[in-house]
Amino acid sequence: MEANRLTITGLVVDVGARRVSPAGIPQQRISIEHRSRQVEAGIPREARCRIDVKIAGEELGTIARALNVGQRVGIEGFLTKSGFKGEGILVHATRIQVLDDTSHHE
Numbered sequence: 001m002e003a004n005r006l007t008i009t010g011l012v013v014d015v016g017a018r019r020v021s022p023a024g025i026p027q028q029r030i031s032i033e034h035r036s037r038q039v040e041a042g043i044p045r046e047a048r049c050r051i052d053v054k055i056a057g058e059e060l061g062t063i064a065r066a067l068n069v070g071q072r073v074g075i076e077g078f079l080t081k082s083g084f085k086g087e088g089i090l091v092h093a094t095r096i097q098v099l100d101d102t103s104h105h106e
Contacts, residue, residue, distance in 0.1 A: 004078045006075060006091055012071045013050065018061070022068035026061040029054055032073060052082065053091045063096045072099040 010032035018028045030053050053075055055064040063070045067073070075096040082088040 005026050005076070007074070007076050007080055007106065008032070008034050008091075009036075009072065009074045010051070012067050012069055012073055013062075015067055015069060020064065021056075026058060027054065027056045028061060028064045030064065030067060050100065051091055052087075053077065053093050055093045055096065060093055060096055063098070067096075067098070073097065074099055 006062045014031035014032055016029040018026060020026055032053060034048065034049050036047050039045075039046055055061060067079055074095075074097040075091060075093050077091045077093040079089050080092055082090040
C-alpha cells in the first residue's frame with residue numbers, strides 16, 4: 001500500500017454546514033490557512049496554503065461542530081481528489097486537535 005498521510009496545523013478560516021451523506025454519515029467541511037517557515041535546499045522560505053478538510057463520522061463531527069473561525073487546529077488525515085472532476089486536493093481528517101482558542105465568538 002502506498003503512503004498517504006498528512007499532518008498540518010493552521011487557523012480555521014471557514015466552517016461549512018453539517019450534512020448527512022446518503023449512507024447516513026454526518027459530514028462537514030472546514031478550510032484552514034497554514035503559514036510556517038520551512039527550509040528548502042538549505043534556504044529558509046515561507047510556506048503558505050489554504051486547504052479544505054472533510055470531516056466525517058460522529059466522533060470527529062462532535063469536534064467539528066465546536067470549531068470556530070480563528071481557532072488554531074492540528075489536522076491529521078489523508079489526501080484525495082476534490083470533487084468529481086478531481087481538480088485540487090482534499091484532506092480527509094482522521095484526527096482533529098484544537099491547539100488554542102483565539103477565535104472570535106459571535
